[in-house]
Amino acid sequence: MSKLKKEFHVAVVGATGLVGRMMLNVLEERNFPVGKLLLFASERSAGTSIRFKGEEHIVRNIASTDFKNIDIALFSAGKTASVNYADVAAKNGCVVIDNGSYWRMNEHVPLVVPEVNPDDLINHHGIIANPNCSTIQLVVALKPVVNNFGLKRIVVSTYQSISGAGQKGIDKLKRELYEGPYTDKTEKHPIAFNTIFHEISDESGFSVEEIKMKNEIRKILALPELKIAVTCVRLPILGGHGESVNIETRKKFTVPGLRKSLKTFPGILIMDNPEKEFFPTVLHSNNTDKVYVGRIRKDDSVDNGAHLWVVADNVRKGAATNAVQIAELVALNNLFDFNKINFGVLEKSN
Amino acid sequence: MSKLKKEFHVAVVGATGLVGRMMLNVLEERNFPVGKLLLFASERSAGTSIRFKGEEHIVRNIASTDFKNIDIALFSAGKTASVNYADVAAKNGCVVIDNGSYWRMNEHVPLVVPEVNPDDLINHHGIIANPNCSTIQLVVALKPVVNNFGLKRIVVSTYQSISGAGQKGIDKLKRELYEGPYTDKTEKHPIAFNTIFHEISDESGFSVEEIKMKNEIRKILALPELKIAVTCVRLPILGGHGESVNIETRKKFTVPGLRKSLKTFPGILIMDNPEKEFFPTVLHSNNTDKVYVGRIRKDDSVDNGAHLWVVADNVRKGAATNAVQIAELVALNNLFDFNKINFGVLEKSN
Numbered sequence: 001m002s003k004l005k006k007e008f009h010v011a012v013v014g015a016t017g018l019v020g021r022m023m024l025n026v027l028e029e030r031n032f033p034v035g036k037l038l039l040f041a042s043e044r045s046a047g048t049s050i051r052f053k054g055e056e057h058i059v060r061n062i063a064s065t066d067f068k069n070i071d072i073a074l075f076s077a078g079k080t081a082s083v084n085y086a087d088v089a090a091k092n093g094c095v096v097i098d099n100g101s102y103w104r105m106n107e108h109v110p111l112v113v114p115e116v117n118p119d120d121l122i123n124h125h126g127i128i129a130n131p132n133c134s135t136i137q138l139v140v141a142l143k144p145v146v147n148n149f150g151l152k153r154i155v156v157s158t159y160q161s162i163s164g165a166g167q168k169g170i171d172k173l174k175r176e177l178y179e180g181p182y183t184d185k186t187e188k189h190p191i192a193f194n195t196i197f198h199e200i201s202d203e204s205g206f207s208v209e210e211i212k213m214k215n216e217i218r219k220i221l222a223l224p225e226l227k228i229a230v231t232c233v234r235l236p237i238l239g240g241h242g243e244s245v246n247i248e249t250r251k252k253f254t255v256p257g258l259r260k261s262l263k264t265f266p267g268i269l270i271m272d273n274p275e276k277e278f279f280p281t282v283l284h285s286n287n288t289d290k291v292y293v294g295r296i297r298k299d300d301s302v303d304n305g306a307h308l309w310v311v312a313d314n315v316r317k318g319a320a321t322n323a324v325q326i327a328e329l330v331a332l333n334n335l336f337d338f339n340k341i342n343f344g345v346l347e348k349s350n
Numbered sequence: 351m352s353k354l355k356k357e358f359h360v361a362v363v364g365a366t367g368l369v370g371r372m373m374l375n376v377l378e379e380r381n382f383p384v385g386k387l388l389l390f391a392s393e394r395s396a397g398t399s400i401r402f403k404g405e406e407h408i409v410r411n412i413a414s415t416d417f418k419n420i421d422i423a424l425f426s427a428g429k430t431a432s433v434n435y436a437d438v439a440a441k442n443g444c445v446v447i448d449n450g451s452y453w454r455m456n457e458h459v460p461l462v463v464p465e466v467n468p469d470d471l472i473n474h475h476g477i478i479a480n481p482n483c484s485t486i487q488l489v490v491a492l493k494p495v496v497n498n499f500g501l502k503r504i505v506v507s508t509y510q511s512i513s514g515a516g517q518k519g520i521d522k523l524k525r526e527l528y529e530g531p532y533t534d535k536t537e538k539h540p541i542a543f544n545t546i547f548h549e550i551s552d553e554s555g556f557s558v559e560e561i562k563m564k565n566e567i568r569k570i571l572a573l574p575e576l577k578i579a580v581t582c583v584r585l586p587i588l589g590g591h592g593e594s595v596n597i598e599t600r601k602k603f604t605v606p607g608l609r610k611s612l613k614t615f616p617g618i619l620i621m622d623n624p625e626k627e628f629f630p631t632v633l634h635s636n637n638t639d640k641v642y643v644g645r646i647r648k649d650d651s652v653d654n655g656a657h658l659w660v661v662a663d664n665v666r667k668g669a670a671t672n673a674v675q676i677a678e679l680v681a682l683n684n685l686f687d688f689n690k691i692n693f694g695v696l697e698k699s700n
Contacts, residue, residue: 155596200627
């Protein structure tokens, strides 16, 4: 952080949520040069007090701010906040890093994973989108493959923790496990000892999560034609997502060559020793920021095929840490003087 | 069962284990015409008493029998029992249905899923192998695809319950969840809130489970060249396996046509209503014998591609029920007069 010139006024919108609280932890851990800290949430959560660097901060109602004196706002407060406040904040000169899905596919909004496509931040217009958790860890693992061997097709099945549904997901799993059988009639399926799916998008049968992954992977890797087959599954896991990934590359590769290309890429930690049965499990990722890759195997069922197993902490690298990493890039490169546009109209016309 | 001519003397070898006990439940539920029932286990478990149709049966030491007066023996007692006793039993005229992996790939041993390849039972030599749990549910879902559209390649990622590791797997998960943090130093990884892998086979990095699936699917479907990419994962689930399956067929198909071919195949129950988010979860399969298929979607990332989600109870259809179904076919078709061969020598020469 020694290159940073000053302190920045930072807002966290959705500060009381699972990701919002983790954003605060990560800002503190990474010693982000926070000047004034402002915490916002919906009216319901306003008034709560949250500790940051030893000081208590009162969470305010988001409707009370115009973001005019805030340099960077990290949003993780649900769709309504992203729709109603992100463009207002950007118009008032605040750089918004939004963890929600609403702005991700907007052509004027960069969708960024710092290890993968940092240059997409150049010429941003005040809103920068943080990708979906499942997408972030996967593009980190895929980028060195794209760079070294080219990428033709991926088939991915996800093993996602219930923390992807926020604190209420975690509470639901714990309640079912520790407070007896499932009784919540508003939920279709129990999660304890079960496999469930995300909300279905449309008559194609794909879930919203699956469609997000397809679109976001293509945008981040700048491979609009990349062939992607994806199935997303939620599991009775508290934290960490696993992904079983089949890749087909354009060029030939050897397994040692593939392993080396992954190993030397920033953000990746290889855990792959078949002899010692040393592989990443989701618990390995908990409370860390790495993307773990293991079970690297040749897939002989297709030309230039390989299997990868990719794991990360979905609340940290998959959300909070990635957002803070974006904030660091914005700060280090002084990307505060941006060209303002009217997102609202552009978005509505899509 | 009205076609059956008589009662059969049945042995269950490994009667005290998770699958052995379920074999007894299924024999009773399906009213298999059991004459004399003999229960065996290792010396350690001998002496236990197990109730069957209201009567107590003492479990005997397997070393005490020559299987001479037994018509059908269901084995689920581990490799040592399969290696040491299955061929002895067959040589003495007993039809062995072995749930273990030892005999499955022997060219003289049929590997049978009754809905898929019943005719492979004809001309058996006294040992019939019950496939791996993950294999059984998958080949039931694949067979109508093979019949109607031809099958070129499958990519499968499994979501397997810890009951695949037997009662000790279930006990481990419950202990970790309900008796505090993981402490068993003989196990590499906790299973609670985690994703783990099966034992790794060799330097290729594939697990024993993955290699079993590849070999067994090809043998059962009689498609020795079928292209298969497989990753197997164990989850903190008590019962039921899920499988995320990508198929590439040889002929064109429509999703309704694919759904119809699956729906009309014996043993399959379709649960697939995207609008109502009605899909199979592993809990749906618990204590049932169906193979559930849902999330049938076109996969546009490849020619003639589709996604399937396949679920079954791994201890029932994946083990005990499939074995009893084989026993029913043997009984119904009077397949007791078989040509005896020397398995031991043949197996050792492989």
